[in-house]
Amino acid sequence: MVVTLPRSEDINWTARAVIDGDIHPALASPxxxxxxxxxxxxxxxxQLSGFSYSGATYPRANPNAARVDSWPPNGQxxxxxLNFMREQLLDEWDIEVGVLQPLLGAGAQRNxxxxxxxSHAINDxxxxxxxxxxxxxxxxxxxxxxxxxLSAAEIDRVGDQPGFVQIMLVIxxxxxxxxxxxxxxxxxxxxxxxxxGIHFGGAGGGPITGTGWPSFYIEDHAGMSTVFQSQVVxxxxxxxxxxxxxxxxxxxxxxxxWLGPLAxxxxxxxxxxxxxxxxxxxxxxxxxxxxxxxxxxxMEEPDRPEYFVQMLEHFPPLADRLxxxxxxxxxxxxxxxxxxxRVRLPQGTHQKIMAENARALYRx
Amino acid sequence: MPTxxxxxxxxxxxxxxxxxxxxxxxSEHWREYIRQSAFKGAPDNAYPPQMPTTARPDARSASxxxxxxxxxxxxxxxxxxxxxxxxxNCAYAIDSIHNPDAAAAMAAAVNDWQxxxxxxxxxxxxxxxxxxxxFPDxxxxxIERVGGQPGFVQVALPVxAEAPYGNRxxxxxxxxxxxxxxxxGIQFxxAPGNPPTGTGWPSYYIEDYVGMAQIFQTQVLSMIVEGLFDRFSGLRVVLIEGGWTxxxxxxxxxxxxxxxxxxxVPWNTRLPSEYIKQHMRLTIQPMDAPPDARHTLQVIxxxxSDELLxxxxxxxxxxxxxxxxxxxxxxxxxxxxxxxxxxxxxxxxx
Numbered sequence: 001m002v003v004t005l006p007r008s009e010d011i012n013w014t015a016r017a018v019i020d021g022d023i024h025p026a027l028a029s030p031x032x033x034x035x036x037x038x039x040x041x042x043x044x045x046x047q048l049s050g051f052s053y054s055g056a057t058y059p060r061a062n063p064n065a066a067r068v069d070s071w072p073p074n075g076q077x078x079x080x081x082l083n084f085m086r087e088q089l090l091d092e093w094d095i096e097v098g099v100l101q102p103l104l105g106a107g108a109q110r111n112x113x114x115x116x117x118x119s120h121a122i123n124d125x126x127x128x129x130x131x132x133x134x135x136x137x138x139x140x141x142x143x144x145x146x147x148x149x150l151s152a153a154e155i156d157r158v159g160d161q162p163g164f165v166q167i168m169l170v171i172x173x174x175x176x177x178x179x180x181x182x183x184x185x186x187x188x189x190x191x192x193x194x195x196x197g198i199h200f201g202g203a204g205g206g207p208i209t210g211t212g213w214p215s216f217y218i219e220d221h222a223g224m225s226t227v228f229q230s231q232v233v234x235x236x237x238x239x240x241x242x243x244x245x246x247x248x249x250x251x252x253x254x255x256x257x258w259l260g261p262l263a264x265x266x267x268x269x270x271x272x273x274x275x276x277x278x279x280x281x282x283x284x285x286x287x288x289x290x291x292x293x294x295x296x297x298x299m300e301e302p303d304r305p306e307y308f309v310q311m312l313e314h315f316p317p318l319a320d321r322l323x324x325x326x327x328x329x330x331x332x333x334x335x336x337x338x339x340x341x342r343v344r345l346p347q348g349t350h351q352k353i354m355a356e357n358a359r360a361l362y363r364x
Numbered sequence: 365m366p367t368x369x370x371x372x373x374x375x376x377x378x379x380x381x382x383x384x385x386x387x388x389x390x391s392e393h394w395r396e397y398i399r400q401s402a403f404k405g406a407p408d409n410a411y412p413p414q415m416p417t418t419a420r421p422d423a424r425s426a427s428x429x430x431x432x433x434x435x436x437x438x439x440x441x442x443x444x445x446x447x448x449x450x451x452x453n454c455a456y457a458i459d460s461i462h463n464p465d466a467a468a469a470m471a472a473a474v475n476d477w478q479x480x481x482x483x484x485x486x487x488x489x490x491x492x493x494x495x496x497x498x499f500p501d502x503x504x505x506x507i508e509r510v511g512g513q514p515g516f517v518q519v520a521l522p523v524x525a526e527a528p529y530g531n532r533x534x535x536x537x538x539x540x541x542x543x544x545x546x547x548x549g550i551q552f553x554x555a556p557g558n559p560p561t562g563t564g565w566p567s568y569y570i571e572d573y574v575g576m577a578q579i580f581q582t583q584v585l586s587m588i589v590e591g592l593f594d595r596f597s598g599l600r601v602v603l604i605e606g607g608w609t610x611x612x613x614x615x616x617x618x619x620x621x622x623x624x625x626x627x628x629v630p631w632n633t634r635l636p637s638e639y640i641k642q643h644m645r646l647t648i649q650p651m652d653a654p655p656d657a658r659h660t661l662q663v664i665x666x667x668x669s670d671e672l673l674x675x676x677x678x679x680x681x682x683x684x685x686x687x688x689x690x691x692x693x694x695x696x697x698x699x700x701x702x703x704x705x706x707x708x709x710x711x712x713x714x
Contacts, residue, residue, distance in 0.1 A: 017622060026680045033695060036458075061625055061628075062623065066372060067496060069402070103713040149410075162650055170562065173563050173564070174563075175564040175565065176563050176564055176565075176566045176567075176571070177563070177568070178566075179566075195511070204563055204564055206558070206559050206563075206564055208561075208562045209528060209562045210524065210559065210560045210561045210562055210575060210578055210582060211523065211525050211526075211527065211528050211529075211554075211556070211560075211579050211582050211583065212525060212527035212531075212556070212558055213527060214527075214529075214530075214582070214586055214590075215530070215531060215590060216628055217625060218585075218589050218618075218621055218622070218625040218626075218628055218629060219582075219585055219589060219626055221625065222585055222617055222618045222621040223562070223582055223585055223620055225581075225614075225617060226562060226578035226579075226581050226582055227561065227562040227563050227578075229573075229575075229577075229578045230561035230562060230563055230566070230575055230578055231563060233566070233571050234561075234563075234566055234567075234571060234574055237566070237567070237570055237571050237574075238567060238568075254618055255613070256561055256615075257612070257613035257616055257617070258610055258613045258614070260654065261577075261609040261610040261652065261663075262574075262577075262610070264609060264653060264654050265574055265607055265609075265610075265650070265652035265653075266567075266574055268651075268652055269417075269570055269573050270570065270572045272417050272682065273415065273416060273418045273569065273570040273573065274570075275416070276415075276568055276569055276570055277559070277568055281530070298617075298620065298621075300616055300617070301616055301619075302612070302618050302666070303615070303616065303619065303637070307612065307666050309547075310659075310662045311613075314654050314656075314659045314662070314663070331624070333625060354606050363487050
């Protein structure tokens with residue numbers, strides 16, 4: 001029997017706003033995008049159902065990586081039914097605003113033109129079937145990120161629609177995201193005043209760690225934080241923030257306790273090795289403080305809750321940069337009433353993490 | 365920090381000065397192979413000779429390649445501190461040699477060179493067995509060949525490899541190490557040919573250098589969840605030159621994931637962090653410490669055990685300029701003593 005845990009009796013959190021930075025909408029069926037695709041690409045989809053990188057099979061913890069209670073009554077996939085999402089997430093938890101992150105594989109298509117057509121279709125589907133009917137929702141703008149020209153064109157097409165609040169990348173791209181092949185994406189993002197949101201997952205075609213292919217899903221899942229670290233290193237060392245000083249980057253679902261230790265290591269290395277990267281003009285930790293935001297799910301859970309407070313003290317920008325997220329409907333969902341460790345946070349920090357940091361970033 | 369208290373330095377790099385140094389330890393077949401191909405020895409991309417981190421200024425001013433002279437090592441490290449015991453970690457890039465017979469022969473030559481030129485000449489030194497880690501059966505054979513010599517205390521594996529070390533293809537290496545009661549020393553570097561990140565090849569050396577810490581994290585996770593420590597209860601692993609301030613955040617993350625996903629790895633019967641505390645140690649340089657020393661003390665506390673950190677100079681690599689900077693935190697004397705010597709003495713059974 002599947003039973004959903006009741007909400008906590010602790011009402012402290014209900015008095016506060018909740019903004020959810022990571023919600024996954026799903027397609028009700030593989031045909032759901034057909035109305036938004038041309039005849040040619042509909043036929044392509046029917047023939048190939050997507051053509052991406054092979055060789056990365058890590059069966060998830062649950063079907064669709066979803067909470068077992070998140071299958072809508074109509075039997076369609078978790079996250080595919082807006083009414084059920086309202087009931088189980090938006091209404092249940094009084095979510096003021098939620099940001100949709102469509103993980104539908106457009107960017108990992110080896111046929112880049114199809115990736116562009118899929119991105120186009122997904123964005124139109126988001127506008128028509130999610131953003132228009134539900135004013136609490138916002139969305140990430142999907143792009144075929146391995147081709148920066150096609151991506152910039154899609155950003156120019158829909159980037160000024162108010163429902164899109166960020167541009168969606170994934171953490172596992174074919175090359176580190178600081179490399180110049182991606183710069184036109186950042187140029188377009190800055191042009192439309194949109195942050196970049198880099199989400200857990202993706203497939204770039206190579207091994208998923210810096211030392212080849214691991215064996216288990218737990219390594220895919222827990223190890224994702226190492227790829228987030230690699231992308232932070234790349235974006236800083238390539239000089240992306242010198243080139244695009246107003247660019248903002250949101251790291252979605254990658255953890256955040258590693259950020260301070262990474263900043264310390266980057267700073268130490270930059271002090272010794274900066275002659276190699278003269279385009280990096282500032283201490284890496286300053287770039288991190290200025291340009292990066294992070295969503296909280298999966299929440300960091302130190303063995304002693306006071307270490308959570310220490311972690312915030314050790315890298316002070318975190319308190320202004322963490323943004324709550326549920327990751328609905330995925331199995332590792334964080335509930336708004338119980339996600340943060342049961343420990344006294346500095347005055348105001350709880351509200352900042354649950355809503356105010358996101359409100360400021362997204363100008364809600 | 366010169367002091368009378370004992371110091372064990374767990375990370376000193378002895379550098380093969382040139383292919384000529386290895387010729388006396390190679391058969392005529394391989395000497396001819398080297399002559400005919402003009403092979404200069406394994407290229408070392410992990411430590412480009414002229415990059416600042418590769419050698420501290422005083423090591424550069426000495427004659428010969430930094431780290432290649434025992435006399436200079438005595439003057440700059442062993443006598444200068446003084447060091448009671450120093451553990452050599454030769455980072456010769458055997459794993460970049462794709463010919464299996466050549467890789468095995470070169471590894472054997474490096475080990476015989478270590479015995480003749482370092483261990484036999486300096487009783488304060490111990491060493492790491494260099495192996496063709498990408499050919500685990502040949503690596504195990506080399507461990508069998510030299511692992512019983514008392515100067516060798518561990519097997520060196522580069523942190524970058526074709527697959528994470530928990531992968532079953534590497535079992536012969538761990539079996540041989542345990543059989544000879546040797547620790548496994550996982551070292552900065554490696555040249556397996558595949559990208560050093562989970563998202564392809566970066567552009568700059570500084571990215572490889574910083575990113576090495578993420579590969580250490582990957583190896584820790586792999587060795588635990590593949591059940592290496594469940595299979596080998598006596599296995600000891602030292603993480604060398606990969607930093608350590610990231611360890612608390614990694615322990616939190618993998619402990620949490622284990623609670624959700626442990627049915628996939630049912631041989632893991634304890635929290636991942638407990639395997640780390642029992643079976644793993646980390647050398648302290650580079651520190652990669654927060655700007656405030658009080659925070660460094662808190663990170664040390666977050667490790668959850670005062671037995672994990674091992675003192676190391678990482679000579680000749682450049683991380684600090686004065687001995688005081690080698691361990692720049694105000695630790696109570698008994699905890700400092702553990703880091704400076706006691707932890708290494710117990711773990712390496714010195």
